[in-house]
Amino acid sequence: MTLSVTRTARGMVQPSGQTPTGTLHLSFIDRLPVLRCNARTLHVFRHGHEPAEIIREALSKALVPYYPLAGRLKESSQGELQIACTGEGLWFVQASADCSMDAVNYFDNIPMVHHEKLLPDLLTEVDDLDPLVLMQVTQFTCGGFVMGLIFCHSICDGLGAAQFLSAVGELARGLHHPSVAPVWCREALATTAPQVYATGKANPPPPLPFLPDYQLKHATMDITPDQINQLKHEFQESTGQTCSTFEIVAARMWSRRTKAINLEKDAKVTLVIFANARQLLHPPLPKGFYGNCFFPVTITVSSEKVSQASHAEVVKLIQESKSMLPIEFTKWINGNSVGDVDPFAPPLAYTTMFISEWGRLGFNQVDYGWGPPVHMIPIQGSSIIPVAIVGTPPKPKKGIRLMTWSVSGPHLQNFLEQMLNLT
Incomplete structure (x- = not known):
């Protein structure tokens, strides 16, 4: 209407x-x-x-x-x-x-x-x-x-x-x-x-090089608690270890999207995860700090490796990269990063996938007097940057809502079919 x-x-x-x-x-x-x-x-x-x-x-x-x-x-x-x-x-x-x-x-x-x-x-x-x-x-x-x-x-x-x-x-x-x-x-x-x-210059950065307009299509998928528990159980059976819900969803999203866009085997694909870094400072930032304090966890491997890996293997890739966060953040904040690569500016390409977790930020608990929100909706910021947001579905639904702007039109149907296939 x-x-x-x-x-x-x-x-x-x-x-x-x-x-x-x-x-x-x-x-x-x-x-x-x-x-x-x-x-x-x-x-x-x-x-x-x-x-x-x-x-x-x-x-x-x-x-x-x-x-x-x-x-x-x-x-x-x-x-x-x-x-x-x-x-x-x-x-x-x-x-x-x-x-x-x-x-x-x-x-x-x-x-x-x-x-x-x-x-x-x-x-x-x-x-x-x-x-x-x-x-x-x-x-x-x-x-x-x-x-x-x-x-x-x-x-x-x-x-x-x-x-x-x-x-x-x-x-x-x-x-x-x-x-x-x-x-x-x-x-x-x-x-x-x-x-x-x-330097933190307020002047805008140099103009970006020409970037194609991918016209990324929106897709929303709800993942039930039973499905999440099944994937966690399979990971534990395979590795003898545990994993988080976010790791399960991020691994699934990255591997299925990589398969759907059908790149050359040796093409490099990148996953970028934004992680809270408040606890990594010495001493940790005090409770009540409300500025920016996060750091990108970046994983780059071949398309073939992600496409052919089992779900558990992709989860392990993510866990291994996350385990390096304290080291990488400390090096960066002390000015000891290697090379001239800006961790906050990975290549803006169709092969780069950004994913962040919104369900645990605290928005879903805000109450103005009539109870917390039934739904929180992020608004797409760009049509050329592949993004996925891990949130929660509208109440009373439970589980995870995955909101993505990550594939162009020709790849959308294949991507949806890949995501719906739990095997």
Whole structure:
């Protein structure tokens, strides 16, 4: 059906109390050029009574301890990206839809989601304000609502953004203070990384070389708990060891996609997994840190090796690479990486597959007073970068939802058939 959304109010939400001013330094991970982008998500809730008003008020309260999010990006005289703590606020849009959540099946069919209507728009006259966080709350006729979120990735990773939303939820439910106090602590990520990272120039990187537009097609697959347990059992029977659900799903996704795109045997294929690195610092980052602290685990082997390997062998490849994360991260952060290869910029090619886990970031536990979301939807950011996101299906379904934009049209049917074949 056609979804009609009316935006009824727009404006800045500023901190409800006095906040510090001045300039804050970002970490060198925050300043990576690859993070100069916005993450866009939709959070679907079954119930809510005047959610826009309640969330708006809670946002204003949350921006007191999280005051940097009410500021703006700036560039120092040396070209270093920083935060100006201006207190200008975040952008908030209130909207209403003309139908119930049942009528759109709680947006279970991701390709049919009208995300441009559910994400906040920014009026032309305030474009130059460039807020770090933009939010739209759209209420449906049944009382349910969708929170559309646009978040500046230079300020928070997924764990950090979820921490902020959890604080907003606690304040919306009547708590006087967030249960986890935010910690800036960007200085803990010392600028001893290679100079290419340490400079953190705010200027955009050189233009990318010509890249083909693959027109990657969306595919969503739900993997039941029984199927996951079966694959885990087979791995344990084969190796005598255990593995995580994410490792099971990532191995299946990578091997089946590699088979589906049918490359030459000696073609190199790469899997990139984004891993939390907070615990790898010495000392570990404190609870409440909400900046970027992750590192890519990269695996590159021949197409033949991935295609012909058993599922257990691919899981082992992933586990072995993950076991090297502490060593590789420590080398990188101390400026001792070998060669000029940027681990945050693997080749943007059809042979490179990016996969990340969203189900454990904390978004699914955010509660503004009417229970956690029934669904959380990532919005595709690129049509040329093969991506898969491991999340959870809409409630009451259980298991894993694999959301992918990873193959072009000619390979889609073969890929779906490969994924559905459990043998």
